[in-house]
Amino acid sequence: MTHSEIPERMRASVLLGTRELAIEERPVPKPAADEVLVRVGAVGVCGSDVHYFREGRIGDFVVDAPLVLGHEVGGVIVAVGEHVDPARVGHRVAIEPQRPCGRCRECRIGKYNLCPDMEFYATPPIDGAFTEFVTIQSAFAHDVPDSVTDEAAALLEPLSVAITSVRKAGIVPGSTVLIAGAGPIGIITAQTARAFGAGEVIVSDLVEARRERALQYGATRVIDPRTENPADLDVPIDAFIDASGAAPAVQSGIRAVRPAGTAVLVGLGNPEMTLPVEDIQNREITVTGIFRYTETWPVAIQLVANGQVDLDSLVTGRFGLDEVEQALESDTDPDSLKSVVYPAR
Secondary structure, X not given: OOHHHOOOEEXXXXXXXXXXXXXXXXXXXXXXOOXXXXXXXXXXXXXXXXXXXXXXXXXXXEOOOOEEOOOEEEEEEEEEOOOOOHHHOOOEEEEOOEEOOOOOHHHHOOXXXXXXXXXXXXXXXXXXXXXXXXXXXXXXXXXXXXXXXXXXXXXXXXXXXXXXXXXXXXXXXOOEEEEEOOOHHHHHHHHHHHHOOOOEEXXXXXXXXXXXXXXXXXXXXXXXXXXXXXXXXXXXXXXXXXXXXXXXXXXXXXXXXXXXXXXXXXXXXXXXXXXXXXXXXXXXXXXXXXXXXXXXXXXXHHHHHOOOOOOHHHXXXXXXXXXXXXXXXXXXXXXXXXXXXXXXX
């Protein structure tokens, strides 16, 4: 696409209120000096998009004005700002959907995910990618090889969540990890744990079909927490990663961790829950959360390009821009794992 072929207007799916979407025509954004303009090829549907659609908020993040959802993005660069190498035009990229300030303490120490002035796609008031074109700083548009599809490029974002979780869990070759929840993040985390060398990956989920699916994606063993207590497993659990957000799963998972092990909380659940403090204290368990990611895209690209993590087969639903509502509601189907929106479809 040459500069002269870039349209002046584009279509966007806009969240106007709770469960209220509309297609709007908007100007195609102009890239700032350090930005690139990306024609969006594929956008994954995330649980946070669903929360904003159904509830209008996630914790302190409240949708109080029209908002474009979608932050898992793959596409191609079609224009660049004046400070960006023009040779980048035509490059296929995966977008790291954030813009930190680069000046605060968190940014200076390399924790830019915690920047208090972060601008993050599809987080009020920053628009996301359920649209035809988006801009992003050039450094946050990561080149992907042709062996990585647009869908996989988009899903490098949830893979980045999994990489951050596995890093925080301290997974090394031979580790035993327990993962609660066999939804998209749990499934991707199971694959990532295996790629990092985990010797045993145990996945817990209430739904039999999801447990069976986990066995196809990295899990070496699955359990039904209603009939098998994770704390009674016959192997020491080095790390527990919660991808469910369910208080019972968090509590039992922490109790299952060996002394001096680690519990990482990833799932979106209740803002407050009771934790087994005595277990945490007496066995010196490290309990931590994660908030997005830093410096994960290069690793994610390699894991996919090398075939260590399979993202393409996770896609169970494909939707056009006029079908965003169906995409956001697709999680009600027990067979759904990951839905993708194609704005140009």
